Amino acid sequence: MSDKPISKGDVVAVVRPTHCCGIEDALGFTFTVSSVTHSTRRCIYCGTIFTTLTAQCSEGKFKGLSCVISRLKRFDPDLLKDDIPTGEELHV
Numbered sequence: 001m002s003d004k005p006i007s008k009g010d011v012v013a014v015v016r017p018t019h020c021c022g023i024e025d026a027l028g029f030t031f032t033v034s035s036v037t038h039s040t041r042r043c044i045y046c047g048t049i050f051t052t053l054t055a056q057c058s059e060g061k062f063k064g065l066s067c068v069i070s071r072l073k074r075f076d077p078d079l080l081k082d083d084i085p086t087g088e089e090l091h092v
């Protein structure tokens with residue numbers, strides 16, 4: 001597992017609740033990061049205002065979503081490869 005920071009093109013999942021109020025309703029969302037910005041945000045649940053790194057999604061099901069980076073976990077690119085052997089490859 002690489003420890004480089006989350007960046008554009010990474011596939012990520014929301015794995016932690018909000019830091020300010022512990023809301024968990026976004027847990028499990030996965031999306032591809034379209035950009036990472038440092039921005040001031042207001043928690044949609046409790047109203048806390050904070051400045052942090054956020055990851056944006058600009059396409060697909062979660063278009064317009066942005067999420068605080070520290071709530072995200074990146075999928076290991078190696079796990080995303082379609083490496084399930086086909087019937088052909090199973091012949092020895």
Ligand SMILES: [Zn+2]
Binds near residue numbers: 020021044046047
């Ligand atoms: Zn909050």
